[in-house]
Amino acid sequence: MTQAKTLFEKVWNKHIVKPETDTTPAVLYIDLHLVHEVTSPQAFTVLRERGLKVRRPDQTLGTMDHSTPTTPRNAQGIIPILDSMAVKQLDIFTQNCNDFGIPMYSLGTENQGIVHVIGPEQGFTQPGMTIVCGDSHTSTHGAFGALAFGIGTSEVAHVLSTQTLLQYKPKTMAVTVDGQLAAGVTAKDIILAVIAKIGIGGGTGHVFEYRGSAIRSLNMEGRMTVCNMSIEGGARAGMVAPDDITIEYVSGRPYAPKGDAWDDAVAAWRQLPSDEGATYDQEIVLDANMLPPMITYGTNPGMGMMIDSAVPDPMDFADVNERMALDKALTYMGLQPNQPLLGKKIDVVFLGSCTNSRISDLRLAAKMIDGRKVSDDVRMMVVPGSQLVKKQAEAEGLHEIFKAAGAEWREAGCSMCIAMNGDQLSPGQYAVSTSNRNFEGRQGKGGRTFLASPLTAVASAVNGVVSDPREMQMPEMA
Amino acid sequence: MKPIKKFTGKIAPLPINDIDTDQIIPARFLKTTDKQGLGKQAFFDWRYEADGSDKADFVLNQPQYQEASVLIAGNNFGCGSSREHAPWALQGMGWQAVVSTEFADIFRSNSLKNGLLPIIVDEETQAQLISLAEEDPETLVTIDLESQTLHLPDGRKVKFPIDSFSKECLLKGVDQLGYLLDLEADITAYEESNTKRVNTHG
16 A cells, blocks of 8 residues: 655655755756746846756746836836836846746736736646745745745756756645634634744744645635745745645636646646645644634734734743843834734735735725725725736726725735835834735834734724724625 | 855854844845845844944944854744845855754755855754853854864864755855756656646747
């Protein structure tokens, strides 16, 4: 009898070009390499210096997202870029993609968007694949049962020139979430709760497999939200086994297999879920039934809590390093120990990022904000994840709902999640953000971020203070 | 890359847990297309006042640590983004090694590819090094890559882990890409025996 294998092991084994030895890591084949303007230029320089080609430009895709502005188009339909360094970086990216034959979606064109939104949207992201990108949120694509992880720029050069990576086999952690989410609680709250439980380094060296009835009940975009933040728990990758929901989502997308190839692919994907009896190096369990909306209070995503609880007190921590870390975080955040966050005045609400900028996020948020107004004291930015998400939202009239509420409707990109493109907080400002990182200065120097779900973001925007979405009359959940 | 075998340097303390890559180098400096010149931007928001002058209370700005080359950090160093600009910036600032109890996976991988040594030690050794750095900034430690040991002034030699492949590359001063380029035949064989899963050319 063959040994029971996990989803991760099946994908890993299928991609081994050369197995690990005592002196060398495994050589892993990469099916899809996504590149963007920020982490690729120095890799292309390596190729040019050594006279190398891109081995598989037909398995590589470029898009502009990180340093691009999301300001509305001018009268000529162009998105103006005011930052000369961004202009130069984008020009070099265009040149590199052209010179090496890599298809690329440039700013403002039909398919452009955040790299982790466009891969799934176009059907490039498929179950069982290996996918890498010079971006730690590449874990997003694991929602399809792909092994997907972020790499550094040296590794970008490795994949460009050889389509392979040197990797040691990571450990596995089963993250089992059973039960049914209450109204007002979303996929984002699941992953914030997981990270709060294990801490920001809790998954280091591991690949997560998200399992259980609460995960199975999520649509693909919810699963992407969960997998997206695996890295915030220290795991390079997070995966969900493919099922009917996955196959339905991939079906008919532009780059999905067609005809007989589709039938063959689906048959192979059906074999991917972890075998009965497969074992994991670690396992954690979360009860979805009991889960309230979550929010972060500190300066890393592990510093999260139930939205109706109070900020922890450093004095309650026995470990001196943990006490100091919390004390430092609260000082930066301008918060007191034991202070509730509900009712805390905020300045900005950011709805967007590779975590929560897909059409289902926008639909949910629009439904909640419809007929309501953003507080006069709050700036609310809505940034769709891609041009196609934007187009779809506009076809459904969602942009009118957001605009009527007083929110800004912007162009696609990473925007205020990374604050290197003009969208940023001012020093001291508080934001409720649907993005993935609350590190010091992440959303702008001196800015303070509370990470939360799109529903919590909308409730907070309307009230002008951190708010529990369960207190606001809920839209009917899809 | 220059081969790394053994070096001796002064130590500096940065005893903060979970130092993320946004602190090591803020995202707004990632619009560069070069690897050089990032040292000035390392720890930028901790290091400088709004007017560009040094923040006096930031430990690494203190005069006694200006010659240090081994950074003694808190737990879980380098979490967050995949930006290789983090090790480039640390090297540009003069660091040859960072000591912690744990490193984030991508940061550790990036560092090893650039010759910035991520040295993993136990909490006791970490605490001892932080005390030494704070009490006597002239303290020297030696890092011997060949024997994978960190030599403390009290004569103790602390073994640290490093994978044998990265170690060989660092000792020889070669990058890891050369090894992969030599596997051309294996890669072609893999491609010929496996169905291509996606075609971005349509």
